[in-house]
Amino acid sequence: MAQIIVVTSGKGGVGKTTSSAAIATGLALKGKKTVVIDFDIGLRNLDLIMGCERRVVYDFVNVINGEANLNQALIKDKRCDKLFILPASQTRDKDALTKEGVGGVLDELSKDFDYIVCDSPAGIEQGAMMALYFADIAIVTTNPEVSSVRDSDRILGMLQSRSRRAEQNLEPIQEFLLLTRYSPARVKTGEMLSVEDVSEILAIKLVGVIPESQAVLKASNSGIPVINDEESDAGLAYADTVQRLLGEEVPFRFLTEEKKGFLKRIFGS
């Protein structure tokens, strides 16, 4: 039985797809057979971030509709043979994802994989609700910014009332906070909510803090998930996050400002 992880947020542009790609890759690098599914029907982008956009033949909706089987639609990652991608469809049909259809595909994948990572679209429409419905674990991706934190709280409400686990009175979804685009320098000057502030407001367990990093844009430019960039702070922070998801205790890094050299301090940067 696979563990189903949803990467969700409510608000758009906070880093769900970047995080889904990084976390799925990280799990696969740890030897877990992992599939990452794009739930953003009509606005497919995970394929670009994973660098497999030219290898898409069949998609998630084709599989649900029986137009292709899973083996035809799954794309094997170039870099990691434990990792597979199931791309979203570019159809404009909003109701393409049904509970039965998605459930059937997840059941089938569940036999074969250790982890299923569901990359949720923004908002609280059908795609987002389907991405979270079957989840065992939720990674609530949040920026240290008021609208993102508020939307994350709304999504926590959905996880607790609209998911399969809630409807069937099972053990609740494990909820984790992933704070992205964090800037310790701005926290220090009182311009940005701190890790402690956001953790206190949302009151869920912190699984990772990803610093604002130029490496993220570079990674998406080249279609290589940022976790593969082992020289970048963001890549290392995602690697730590994956270890924590697997139950290891890892201290948090990049929470304080990088020390500047003597000359920089005198003359400014």
Added chain:
Amino acid sequence: MSILDYFRSNKKPNTAVTAKERLQIIVAHQRGERDAPDYFPKMKQEIIEVIRKYVQISEDQVSVQLDQNDDKLSVLELNVTLPDGK
């Protein structure tokens, strides 16, 4: 921070504190509505309409709160601030 910054005023308003306070209020409010039944917003609206037949009030003068005391008992608390001179 360059050496020039030391001569500038250091009294910047701490906007992160403001953000946190605003969020704590709105999130508490959101969570209050989270557990309410689906009919609750409509019922609240209708209660306001009924009061308006007699007294002109605005929506923020009415607070309707549903509290779950234990498994068997919910309390509906209605608070109306009436304007002066009525």
